Amino acid sequence: MTPTLLALLDWDHSQWLAPWSGQWIAETVCSMLVGLACGVLGVFVVLRRMALIGDALSHAVLPGVVLAFMIGGIAWSQWGVDESGAVTNTAAAWAGPKIAWLIEEVSQPVLLLIGATVTGLITAVLINVVVRFSRTKEDSSIGIVFTAMFALGIVMISALPQSVHFDLKCFLFGDPLAINDDDLKMMGIICPAVLLTVAILYYRLKLVSFDPLVAAAMGVSVAAMHYLIMGMLSVTVVAGLKTTGVVLVVAMVITPASAAYQLTNRFGVMLVLAGVFGAVSAGVGMSVAFVANSPTGPAMVLVAVALFGLSVVFSPSHGVVFDRIRRFKLARHVENEDVLKAIYRLGPQPRGRFHDTLQQQTRLAARRIHAALRRLRGEQLIVDQGDTFTLTPAGVRHAETMVRAHRLWETYLADRLGVSPDEVHLEAERLEHVHDIAERLDETLGHPEVDPHGSAIPRRRDDDEDDAGPRSPLFPHG
Amino acid sequence: MTNSPLPLQATDVTVAYDARPVLRSVSFSLGPGQMLGIVGPNGAGKSTLLKSLLGLIAPDFGSVKVFGQSVDDVRHRIAYVPQTEGVDWDFPITVREVVLMGRYGQKGWYGRPNRDDRDRAHEALEKVGMIKYARRHIRQLSGGQQRRVFLARALCQGAELLLLDEPFAGVDAATEKAIFVLIDQMAAEGKSLLVVNHDLSILDRFDRVLLLNQRVIAFGPPDVTVTEANLRATYGGRLSLLDEADETLRQRRKTRDPHLARTT
Numbered sequence: 001m002t003p004t005l006l007a008l009l010d011w012d013h014s015q016w017l018a019p020w021s022g023q024w025i026a027e028t029v030c031s032m033l034v035g036l037a038c039g040v041l042g043v044f045v046v047l048r049r050m051a052l053i054g055d056a057l058s059h060a061v062l063p064g065v066v067l068a069f070m071i072g073g074i075a076w077s078q079w080g081v082d083e084s085g086a087v088t089n090t091a092a093a094w095a096g097p098k099i100a101w102l103i104e105e106v107s108q109p110v111l112l113l114i115g116a117t118v119t120g121l122i123t124a125v126l127i128n129v130v131v132r133f134s135r136t137k138e139d140s141s142i143g144i145v146f147t148a149m150f151a152l153g154i155v156m157i158s159a160l161p162q163s164v165h166f167d168l169k170c171f172l173f174g175d176p177l178a179i180n181d182d183d184l185k186m187m188g189i190i191c192p193a194v195l196l197t198v199a200i201l202y203y204r205l206k207l208v209s210f211d212p213l214v215a216a217a218m219g220v221s222v223a224a225m226h227y228l229i230m231g232m233l234s235v236t237v238v239a240g241l242k243t244t245g246v247v248l249v250v251a252m253v254i255t256p257a258s259a260a261y262q263l264t265n266r267f268g269v270m271l272v273l274a275g276v277f278g279a280v281s282a283g284v285g286m287s288v289a290f291v292a293n294s295p296t297g298p299a300m301v302l303v304a305v306a307l308f309g310l311s312v313v314f315s316p317s318h319g320v321v322f323d324r325i326r327r328f329k330l331a332r333h334v335e336n337e338d339v340l341k342a343i344y345r346l347g348p349q350p351r352g353r354f355h356d357t358l359q360q361q362t363r364l365a366a367r368r369i370h371a372a373l374r375r376l377r378g379e380q381l382i383v384d385q386g387d388t389f390t391l392t393p394a395g396v397r398h399a400e401t402m403v404r405a406h407r408l409w410e411t412y413l414a415d416r417l418g419v420s421p422d423e424v425h426l427e428a429e430r431l432e433h434v435h436d437i438a439e440r441l442d443e444t445l446g447h448p449e450v451d452p453h454g455s456a457i458p459r460r461r462d463d464d465e466d467d468a469g470p471r472s473p474l475f476p477h478g
Numbered sequence: 479m480t481n482s483p484l485p486l487q488a489t490d491v492t493v494a495y496d497a498r499p500v501l502r503s504v505s506f507s508l509g510p511g512q513m514l515g516i517v518g519p520n521g522a523g524k525s526t527l528l529k530s531l532l533g534l535i536a537p538d539f540g541s542v543k544v545f546g547q548s549v550d551d552v553r554h555r556i557a558y559v560p561q562t563e564g565v566d567w568d569f570p571i572t573v574r575e576v577v578l579m580g581r582y583g584q585k586g587w588y589g590r591p592n593r594d595d596r597d598r599a600h601e602a603l604e605k606v607g608m609i610k611y612a613r614r615h616i617r618q619l620s621g622g623q624q625r626r627v628f629l630a631r632a633l634c635q636g637a638e639l640l641l642l643d644e645p646f647a648g649v650d651a652a653t654e655k656a657i658f659v660l661i662d663q664m665a666a667e668g669k670s671l672l673v674v675n676h677d678l679s680i681l682d683r684f685d686r687v688l689l690l691n692q693r694v695i696a697f698g699p700p701d702v703t704v705t706e707a708n709l710r711a712t713y714g715g716r717l718s719l720l721d722e723a724d725e726t727l728r729q730r731r732k733t734r735d736p737h738l739a740r741t742t
Contacts, residue, residue: 047569200588207582210569214631217532217558218583219550265615267570444652 024290027176027243030184031282031300033191034240035252039278040198041236042257043271044229047209052139053127055250056146057120057230058237062153062246064119065238066166068112070156073164076100109182113238120234123149124227174245174297183242190239194232198271201225206267243282244297255304256281259311262318277307332375334433337402338362339372340381343389344399354389404458405431405438407451412441414452421452483546485510485639485670486531490540493526500526502693503540508639508686511668513661515675515684515700519713522691524674528641531672532558544639554584557637561644562624567617573627574612577602580634602633606660622653629660640664642673646680658683678709 045054076099080092087093103111123145130141157166170178198205208215208225216222237249244252256277260270285300292299316322342361346354358369373389376382381395391399409428413419419427432438442448450456486508493501500523508514518524529535531542533549544552557580580602581595591599603609606626611619619627625645632640642661646654658680661671665685673684681687687703689695689712696708 047566203582203585203590204587206571206575207579210571210576211560211565211579213534213560213564214558214579215583216534217553217556218635219553220583261570265570265572265617267575270570 023177023179024286026181026184027179027296028283028286030179030187031240031243031286031296032279033187034236034243035256035278035280035282035300036275037187037191037194037232037236037278038240038249038252039256039260039274039276040195040271041229041233042253042255042278043260043267043274044205044209045233045253046257046261048229051250051254052142053124053230054233054237054253056127056142057123057234058241058246058249060123060146060149061116061119061234061238062150062171063156064115064117064153065112065171065241066153066156066160067119068108068115069164069166070160071115072103072108072111073161076103107182109186109239113186113235116238117231117234119149120238121227121231124230170245171241172245172247173295174241174243174248176243176296179242183239187239190235194236195275197228197232201228202268205229244300248297248301251301251304252278252281255301255308259304259308262308262311262315265317277304281307330433332372335362335364335368335372336375337398337433338364339369340376340391340395340399341402343382344391344396344403400458402432405434407455407457408438408441408445408448410451410453411445411448411457415445415448424452482510483543484508485545486672487543487546488527488531488540489543491527491530491537491542492539493523493530493535493537500692501530501537504690504694505540506686506688506694506697508670508672510638510670511665512685513665513671513673513683514686514688515673515681516688516690517675517678517681517712518690518695522712524690525643527690528558528643528672528674531641532556554635555638557632557635557640559628559632559640559642559645561647562621562628563647565624567624569616571616572612573608573614573616573619574599574603576616576627577630577634580631583635598636599630599634602630605633606630607656622649622656625649625653625657629657633664638669640669640671642671644674644676646675646677654680678704 042054045051076096079096079099080087080089080094081096082088106114126145127138127141130136130145131138134141136144154168157168160166167175167178169175204215204220205225207218208220208222212222215225233253237246237253240249240252243249257270257274259277260273263273264270281304282300285303286296288294288303289296289299311319313320314322339358339362342358346357346361355366355369358364359366362369364372373382376395377384380392381398382389382391406428409431410421410424413424413427414421448457484507488507489505491501491504492499504523504527506514516524516527526535530537531544531549533542533553542549545555549556577599578591578595581591581598582589585591600609600612603612606629608623608626608630611623611627616624616627629642629645632642640661645657645661649657661673665671681704682700684700686698687700688697689703689708691712691714695712696703696705
């Protein structure tokens with residue numbers, strides 16, 4: 001993006017250093033509202049895989065913005081009047097002041113917003129038109145349309161009247177100093193409006209995002225929902241341009257929503273989280289920028305990316321950290337069960353020899369066996385009777401569940417997967433720790449009585465309240 | 479039943495993409511409580527036919543009447559069960575929510591599901607034997623379970639005409655049996671079912687069979703329709719190559735409409 005790079009070269013960084021002031025607070029509040037709305041809308045962008053469209057929209061609004069400037073910059077009240085004040089065109093002279101009044105009424109920011117929204121929607125429509133009427137696929141179509149719109153906008157800047165100063169740098173990188181009360185008021189309306197629309201149309205939007213084909217078959221207008229999201233996105237992006245600028249605004253849309261996506265499997269929760277992450281990124285970004293004396297937009301984006309990074313690492317279902325914890329717990333779980341089963345098999349044994357026997361049986365280190373015994377004792381699955389260990393009734397039940405799982409797996413492997421009965425044992429050793437799947441096996445196999453070695457498969461006890469088998473903190477995977 | 483209009487009547491449906499005809503003058507009808515199986519090679523226009531029946535594609539010629547009316551007027555009486563392969567299974571949504579979606583169509587644009595809707599979703603999940611998984615995320619389901627969830631969503635819609643797009647593709651024998659029990663039951667309740675499928679061995683289980691390859695090769699009860707000559711005409715004598723061709727074609731086909739980006 002050459003214009004971006006060119007603008008970056010002669011950038012005056014002193015503009016970024018906003019002091020702690022009313023201006024700073026106004027911008028923080030405004031940015032947080034932008035972050036909130038962008039985050040929520042970002043959920044749809046991320047789930048519907050429209051990230052590229054999000055980026056495209058923010059760039060493609062340029063002609064609309066320039067056009068709004070043009071209209072706003074024309075001396076309408078001088079229309080149809082020559083330099084000396086004499087009327088040269090009656091109609092124009094009549095209309096001129098009226099238009100000037102109208103523009104004065106709607107105010108410059110609103111005019112910009114209208115221009116940008118219209119261009120945003122035209123872009124979204126054009127992208128679909130190109131896809132439909134040519135061989136071009138959607139990603140290329142987006143590329144063609146948005147660069148064309150951006151180029152058109154830049155050409156239009158050169159056609160602006162001398163009296164109008166258009167700050168392309170502000171458009172590209174944002175300019176916190178340019179934020180005024182009008183912007184704040186506008187965001188104060190747009191953000192709640194976006195949230196309200198999403199809340200009202202929540203179920204429709206969910207349906208259309210998840211399954212557009214079925215939605216269409218149900219008579220829901222998929223295209224209307226698509227353009228509604230595009231429209232809201234254009235409005236929000238344009239209203240928020242002064243905070244981050246077009247180059248970075250897409251980060252405020254995609255990054256918080258992607259962070260939320262890591263953390264939840266619920267659509268509603270994702271919307272809330274994305275909104276919160278967006279607002280927090282903006283708020284923290286502003287503070288960091290102030291403390292570190294750095295530009296605000298990039299600071300917000302970096303905070304959002306940091307949140308995303310944390311969510312990747314700490315995600316409960318996909319994250320690296322919880323994955324490690326799960327593996328660790330699983331390893332302990334397997335150790336516990338192996339030791340428990342060994343005790344069940346061996347029966348009461350004198351203590352001294354017992355450890356050696358356990359070690360041979362389970363092939364675990366002495367230290368691990370000690371720890372497992374301690375945990376089992378704590379769970380009251382075994383009792384320490386002087387020099388021997390015995391299973392409590394709960395311990396026996398758990399051991400039987402395992403034997404059952406083991407033999408069911410053996411049966412399944414032999415019957416359904418054709419593994420030879422001599423080889424099933426080792427595999428079943430590994431699989432027996434997953435009890436709830438074993439119950440499903442039982443169902444699939446039609447409740448077999450004996451395993452491939454001819455041993456009886458113990459029936460499930462009725463006092464196990466559900467399929468999951470015994471539940472205890474020690475056996476979270478039970 | 480003398481005067482009630484047929485659940486589905488297609489007359490001379492003709493569709494062309496870029497002047498290349500995909501369906502030529504397809505006519506058939508489906509009576510109440512009937513099960514219709516549609517088979518044909520890939521590229522035969524099965525999905526296009528489904529879409530025209532659903533009113534998602536306007537036929538270039540011919541007409542579709544659903545319960546004697548235009549599709550748009552009777553959408554609440556139709557349920558569509560799409561193929562599962564195009565769905566984003568990472569979407570943050572639970573099994574229960576997917577099934578509940580079946581109720582959304584009957585709500586207004588702001589409609590929220592109420593108690594009755596939740597009860598119906600619960601019932602539908604019970605019927606397909608998926609109630610245990612109601613709170614699971616959809617990614618945690620097996621292929622057969624995913625199909626059952628989609629069926630539950632259609633059940634939940636309370637529709638009288640169901641269009642199923644390859645409900646048996648890639649499921650094991652047990653699931654196939656379970657799905658058949660379910661659709662037999664629906665037919666017994668007087669619902670009409672149209673099932674697009676690939677498996678030629680199960681055609682005898684339908685009341686009517688439509689052999690399709692751009693045009694209708696044969697349409698009628700399976701015992702007279704499913705003959706070697708008709709199958710050869712449908713598949714162009716390449717029955718043995720079918721499995722191979724299927725997979726290749728499946729990979730290649732892609733829709734051009736970004737809003738419906740997941741269909742074949």
